[in-house]
Amino acid sequence: MAKFWVCAAGAGLFLAFLVLHSRFCGCPVLRNFAFQISWRTEKILYRLDVGWPKRSEYFTGATFCVAVDSLNGLVYVAQRGDNIPKVLVFTEDGYFLRSWNYTVDTPHGIFAASTLHEQSVWITDVGSDFMILWLHGENGTGPAKFNIPHSVTVDSAGRVWVADRGNKRIQVFDKDTGEWLGAWNNCFTEEGPSSVRFTPDGKYLIVAQLNLSRLLVVAAPPVGSIGDCSVISTIQLADQVLPHLLEVDRKTGAIYVAEIGAKQVQKYAPLNSSVSSFGS
Numbered sequence: 536m537a538k539f540w541v542c543a544a545g546a547g548l549f550l551a552f553l554v555l556h557s558r559f560c561g562c563p564v565l566r567n568f569a570f571q572i573s574w575r576t577e578k579i580l581y582r583l584d585v586g587w588p589k590r591s592e593y594f595t596g597a598t599f600c601v602a603v604d605s606l607n608g609l610v611y612v613a614q615r616g617d618n619i620p621k622v623l624v625f626t627e628d629g630y631f632l633r634s635w636n637y638t639v640d641t642p643h644g645i646f647a648a649s650t651l652h653e654q655s656v657w658i659t660d661v662g663s664d665f666m667i668l669w670l671h672g673e674n675g676t677g678p679a680k681f682n683i684p685h686s687v688t689v690d691s692a693g694r695v696w697v698a699d700r701g702n703k704r705i706q707v708f709d710k711d712t713g714e715w716l717g718a719w720n721n722c723f724t725e726e727g728p729s730s731v732r733f734t735p736d737g738k739y740l741i742v743a744q745l746n747l748s749r750l751l752v753v754a755a756p757p758v759g760s761i762g763d764c765s766v767i768s769t770i771q772l773a774d775q776v777l778p779h780l781l782e783v784d785r786k787t788g789a790i791y792v793a794e795i796g797a798k799q800v801q802k803y804a805p806l807n808s809s810v811s812s813f814g815s
Contacts, residue, residue, distance in 0.1 A: 579768065589629045595620070598612055598793045598795060599779055600779065609624055685728070695708040696731050705718065735785050735786070737755060749772060772801075776796045787804070
C-alpha cells in the first residue's frame, strides 16, 4: 500500500511539473494529452430555487412566458393548451393564488406594469392589435432586418434591445426614433437569443438560448457604446427544458424562466444579496 501512495504522489508531481512547464515555458508537451485543463473559473451568480413553486401540478400546458410584478410580489405565468387555465398567478415565494381562462387564447408574451394605484398585466396573443410608433420588421440579415425577432426590452438609457433569434444576434435601437445603434453576434455563434432582460441595476443582461437550454449573464455596455458581447457567467439548464422567455424581478433580481420543453417555470435566485455586487 505504501508503494502505491508513493507512486501516486510521484505521478502527481510529474503531471504538475508538465503543466507548469507547458504554461510558463510554452512547451507543447501537453497537446498530446487526451484532456484539457482550464485555468479560468467562471463565476457562479445564481442558484436554482428548488422550492419554487410550492406545487408544480398547476402547470398543465406549455409554459410560454412569465412576468413579475415586483411592486405587489406576484408572478404571472401564461401557458398554452386546450381547456386549461391560460394565466396562473403565484406569490414570489411560490404559493399559488388564482388562475383565469378568459380573454386569452394563445399567449406568447406577458408583461406586468403595476403602479401604486393600479395593477396592470399585458399579454401578447394571436390576433392582438397594437399602435405602431416605429417599425423595423423586414425579413433579412442586414442592420434593422430580422429573422424571428423573439423578445424585446428597454434599458434606462432609452435603448431597445431585440433578440433577433434566427439571425443569432441582439440588435439595439433608439427608443424614440427607432435609429439602429448596433448589434451583438459574437456570443451567439451556436444558438440565437430567445429572450433578453436587464438586471435591476442595469449592469447585466440575462439572455436565454432556447435549443441549448442555457442562460447567459452578459455585461451591459456603457451609454454611447454598444461594443461586443461579453459573457460573465452561464447557467446550464437540464437538456431539452427549452427556456422560451424569462423575466427578472426588479426588486430581488431573481430570474423566472418559462420552459416550454419541461412545461414549467423555474426560479433562479442571485447568490449575492444585491445584484449590483456582481463582478465585484
